Amino acid sequence: MPTLSRLPHLASTQIINLDCCSRKNLLDYFNNSWELETTLLRSITHPDAFYLNPDPLRNRLIFYLGHSAVFYINKLVRVGLLPNPINPQFEILFEVGVDPETPDELELATQHIIWPDVDQVWEYRENARQAITEIIENTPLNLPIQAQHPLWALLMGIEHSRIHFETSSMLLRQLPVEYLRLPSGCNYAPSHGKIPPNQMQEIPGGLVKLGKKEDDLTFGWDSEYGSLEIVVRPFLASSNLITNGEFLQFIQAGGYENSEYWHGESWQWKQQNNVQHPKFWLLENSHNYKYRATFDIFELPVDWPVEVNYYEAMAYCQWQGTRLMTEPEWNRA
Template sequence: MNREPSLRHPLLERLAEARRVTDELFDIVKPDHLYDRPIAERHRIVFYIGHLEAFDRNLFDQRLFDLPNSNAAYDQLFAFGIDPVDGGLPTDQPADWPTLDQVREYCDRVRADIDGKFDPIQLVANPVSPGESPAQLLEVAIEHRLMHAETLAYMLHQLPIDWKIPPADALSERTSDRAIAQETVHVPAGVATLGLARESGVFGWDNEFDAVRVEVPDFEIDRFMVTNGDYLRFIDAGGYWHRDFWSDEDWAWKEEARIAHPAFWIPGKTGWKLRTMFDEIDLPLDWPVYVSYAEAHAYARWAGKALPTEAQWQRAASSAPHVAEGNFDFRRWDPSSVQAHPENTSAFGVEGQFGNGWEWTSTKFGPLNGFEAFPFYLGYSANFYDDKHFVIKGGSPRTAACILRPSFRNWFQGHYQYVYAGFRCVSV
């Protein structure tokens, strides 16, 4: 077969590029630490090396084509991740996992088996499973991998700096002491469209369908994301430790876990430091603050405001050029100033809603009208319709460009601190 890369289908090119992104991400971890667990609620790093390939194999096998059954035990072992809910922590030990050579041999075999089944010129025309489009399944594999490229960055961020190997593109602006004059803009009453129309033919995940039009009353919203400087004023005023600004559930979590400050902040002798992926720097006041939903909610109450609903956030983003220049698509490892990309501005003057940091909304993650779970991934969304997860919108520096589409609905539970997510406030 002719496997000249230039002759491959664009989706196969995208799959190859997504593999490159995740391969390079694992390369920043020194090999001695690939069996560590940087976040207590998550799997060890080695699991994710096997998971990405096992997911693709389990997705494609018997749907696009028959794949050799070379290691059914590993197909199962690496099949499912962990969602950190209810305080349960995994108890496995490094010795419970296969060796790195065994995992990599499995991954190489799976990739070779998959690549050997795809026609180099066009996608397979007749999937084994009727009604499941090869293009749709490839989109799922690509975006699943790219989502992990981001969430793995959250995990690797928690590793000690000297356990990592900074790539050549790791350098970024080191510090900033600019304080942003936070201002609000008016968003007139109008319609927000959540999700995608099923008949549009555009790829989306199951929770993006079917499109819903929501009438949104007028409101005021912060022009910029809340910055580290803004949040520092909240901390200096004692609001972070003031019971009145926290819900009962959030305060109980904060007390039990002894949460004393945002996860990415480090107390220093001369002031706060920020832990970036590869360094500790003076707190940049004009970067967006990354916090949990609980911390964002407390700040909003202190400020006499609220977090936007998903519909308000979507309305505020009207006509924003979400794929213009910006801090996304793995261009940087760190945030940048909330004022860095004025070209990413909505019709109402709201800046920076796509890239530089996901944004919490007050909307609990749930189905849109007409929701139908993917038959090949039944639990992707439905397992999280539990009133414990909140919708986040936009994207971060480590979000792939294809995931920045306005209809994309991300979610995390409200007490998870490790997400590259910030927020902006609204008032009505």
């Protein structure tokens, strides 16, 4: 993934404390989130690309161009911070995403949609940004900002935008690279061309507390609240994340052909989708893999962490004679 240190406006800022934040803190946090998503979407070089859906189970990219802005506006209207919608048609069209089981379901759900011009959606985003900025500048803070506070809707919009910054980057990685341009000043992390040592190390046992308190001083989604205390026994864990090079050894050992490493559901998924390697690896010939980054294709960086799904990670662990950490263990480690 690209590093963002050369783009100060793209370096993701820390989540803010809602009992002592200033108006400037809120505005800076909002602008940071907005710029992250805008810069990502501006990397799409041709308007026609916005009418593609690089993932067959997700909307066309133009939906995501408008979605985050519409989410802000609809939430702010509902809590009374914005008196009127900006564009009621857009605020219906871009409000709710899709979660189909098959590409045919997606086609059925979206076949009658007439998508607007890309420039119109960019204009909507600018109008939305101006409206949100005025709300931040003029709404009484009345700290702390808690779930019943009108500005909670603003925080919800900001965190929602950050989620889509991540998920949209995955969509762009499935778009042909000729439609994309690496943002100015953005570089990829270095790769040293060799697999670093990755020894198992002992993690001491202890009490792990999961969940988020109701009076926590940062924003949280509904699913984060509640509490659970679990005693974790001592265990061994790898000292580093599993790398592409380590996972390549699993592939070379026939890991994707041996059903003994995959439980029933995961093997069925692998067979149905003809999966032979991680999603963002490209098989150049029978022995060499390229790597699809967000904006480019290059040689597989063997020392970067591998990106695989749950099924693939479990199969790798089975091959190694280990297992994935549980959530309490992960928090302990």
